[in-house]
Amino acid sequence: MAAYVARAMAEARERTFIMVKPDGVQRGLVGKIIKRFESKGFKLVALKFTWPSEELLKKHYADLATKPFFPGLVKYMSSGPVVPMVWEGLNVVKTGRVMLGATNPADSAPGTIRGDLCIQVGRNIIHGSDSVESAKKEIGLWFTEKEVINWKPANEGWVYED
Numbered sequence: 416m417a418a419y420v421a422r423a424m425a426e427a428r429e430r431t432f433i434m435v436k437p438d439g440v441q442r443g444l445v446g447k448i449i450k451r452f453e454s455k456g457f458k459l460v461a462l463k464f465t466w467p468s469e470e471l472l473k474k475h476y477a478d479l480a481t482k483p484f485f486p487g488l489v490k491y492m493s494s495g496p497v498v499p500m501v502w503e504g505l506n507v508v509k510t511g512r513v514m515l516g517a518t519n520p521a522d523s524a525p526g527t528i529r530g531d532l533c534i535q536v537g538r539n540i541i542h543g544s545d546s547v548e549s550a551k552k553e554i555g556l557w558f559t560e561k562e563v564i565n566w567k568p569a570n571e572g573w574v575y576e577d
């Protein structure tokens with residue numbers, strides 16, 4: 416039974432891509448956002464501070480290319496530095512999305528990042544992968560394999576059961 420539980424837990428551990436957008440960086444919210452993910456028990460495995468090119472952002476948001484807001488989104492996202500990160504943990508994609516709150520901050524519950532820290536969709540401070548597949552794609556766009564660090568935190572046994 417213990418081997419089954421350990422195997423199931425290992426399979427459910429995954430990675431997600433989280434990015435603090437230019438408005439979150441300008442407002443000094445990077446540390447608060449990192450603290451929420453760390454406090455939850457997720458493991459940070461990659462992080463950088465960068466000013467993204469329009470080319471990279473067009474690839475990142477390719478699924479939205481036909482939307483009327485796409486040019487404004489790319490322009491806005493390239494208007495300042497961002498903080499892309501990779502977080503690892505049990506069901507981190509789904510849980511991360513819950514932690515972020517609804518895309519529209521007005522629809523976000525109190526206690527979520529967007530529910531607590533922002534007001535408008537166009538300034539919703541953070542991006543998070545919506546599936547394991549999109550997380551893999553987004554991580555690959557923003558980080559090389561060497562930039563994503565495999566490590567085991569000392570507190571892991573206090574976060575996860577064996």
